[in-house]
Amino acid sequence: MSHPMAFRPGGLRRRFYRAAQVAACLLPGLIAGAVQAAIVQSQAVQCEFSNGAGRSWQAVTPLTSTTPVGAVLYQRSVALITNYRYGGSSGNVAHELVSAGHWTAGTPLPDGIAPTNISGIGFKISASSSDGILRELSQTAKPIALEKELVRFDSNAGQNQRSQMVTNYVQSLILTVPPSQLPSGELRVERVDGSSTLMLYAVDLLKDVASLGGEVTVPNNNIPLGICRKPYPLMGPAIIDVGGGGVTVPKTCVVESYKTIPVKLGRFSLADFPKVGSTSSTVPFHIELSQCAVNARPQITFTDKVAGHSDPSILNLSASPNAAKGFGIIMINDLNQQRIKYDGTLYDMQRVGDSAIIPLRAGYIRTGSDAEVKVGDADGAAEFTFTFP
Structure with missing residues (x-):
């Protein structure tokens, strides 16, 4: 970026449902019966994970010599998608697909912050749940429910149709040492170090068995065949790669908007x-x-x-x-x-x-x-x- 210098001498959905309810009162046999017949309670089967479009890393706190320990340096949002199929009718028994996760035992992770390949810069992951609470993943004995939704389908569209659930995560890079103790050279965060695994799950459970933020017990049975009991273990660079790759902490300064x-x-x-x-x-x-x-x-x-x-x-x-x-x-x-x-x-x-x-x-x-x-x-x-x- 170049700057000049001069030298001179001298100085809509809600209203639709209301309308549908009014119509149902006028024509109960025609509309209300059709709606009841279309919605079928089901179970989630054949779960698979895919990464959604992760946003780019955004600088939160500039890394200077006075940046405090614990400051969030960079952050980004990542959507993890659970793809699944409906497993047919479960009668009057309602099921939920639950997204859960935790860090397993291994390298101690104080405050849920995992070490990275850059000594002094840690990694934290949280889930932005649909109830508006940001839940940090930490080392717990059991996974914690992070998101959930009812598993039911419209029989008029076919019982074997696909669906998906999105769990929104926030990845953060945290300064864990005074800036003077950071290594010299390029600060490129590419992987999470240590022996602890980030374990994510997609689990079909009876409705209300799991509550957001509460522990989840993953059942051992596989009935019906293929019911969602899907683990998603992540270690090393795979953790950073969820939604995209790493980030280089720049060695730059703030360049003022110089005119002349x-x-x-x-x-x-x-x-x-x-x-x-x-x-x-x-x-x-x-x-x-x-x-x-x-x-x-x-x-x-x-x-x-x-x-x-x-x-x-x-x-x-x-x-x-x-x-x-x-x-x-x-x-x-x-x-x-x-x-x-x-x-x-x-x-x-x-x-x-x-x-x-x-x-x-x-x-x-x-x-x-x-x-x-x-x-x-x-x-x-x-x-x-x-x-x-």
Whole structure:
């Protein structure tokens, strides 16, 4: 992203059901009887899992040197789909398909946070249940009911039709150590480490046997054949891959919406520049980035907006009828006391807390002989670009 810098001298469903109820009162034999005959209580069989469209990871808290332990760094929503068939009529006995889950025993998971391949960044998963409660999955002896729905079908559409239930999950990446203790290099979260398994289930149970948030006992029987007793064990990268892959915690900073940085260099006379190479007093200024990631090491390059210079360390003056001639502008990098070059040279910015800064000084320099110099306006402009290696 490039930014300019200028140098200048001097300063509907509910109503349908109501209508249907009114019609049923007017024509009870025709409508009410048909509805009762169409809805059949059933059981869920042949359950299989598929991942829905997981949303992309969204940054929640910037990772800086002051980010507190326990902060949610990234988060995304994931839909896990349970596909199933209706197993025929169960008479007057109502069944529910229940989605359940927990972390199994193994690596201890304090607060339900599992370690990842990046030491200091943990993984947490919660279910956003239809009752509006977000339920965190933790290490429990039995799975916890996370979602459920009645299993019944319309006999007019055929008894062997398919259906599906969606369980909505929220995946979170949690900072578990002070930022200074994170490993150096790229922070790419790709898998969950440790020996604990994320175990999810789809289970057909009698209606109201399971309550959302309560423990679920998975029956051992398989009657009728193929009834849903489906486990879905996940470990390692498979956990992160539910709904999509991992995420790289960026090593960037917040780049402000720079417009123009004005730097007033002052007014001078020819007498202040007695010979080629004479310079004026310099004016200090700086370029700063904020909210830098803990591993961010930003660099900056400069480009002269007026082409044609013979010395890459001298900024050309902007052309105008009243422009001065025989002069240019120099910038000094106060981190190394060297002149800035406008040829794509990379300059490191200095980290100061959660900021990154490059302190600079700018002034005029005489470049022409006595015959070449002319007084006038002495404006110049450069663009600067940030990179985050």
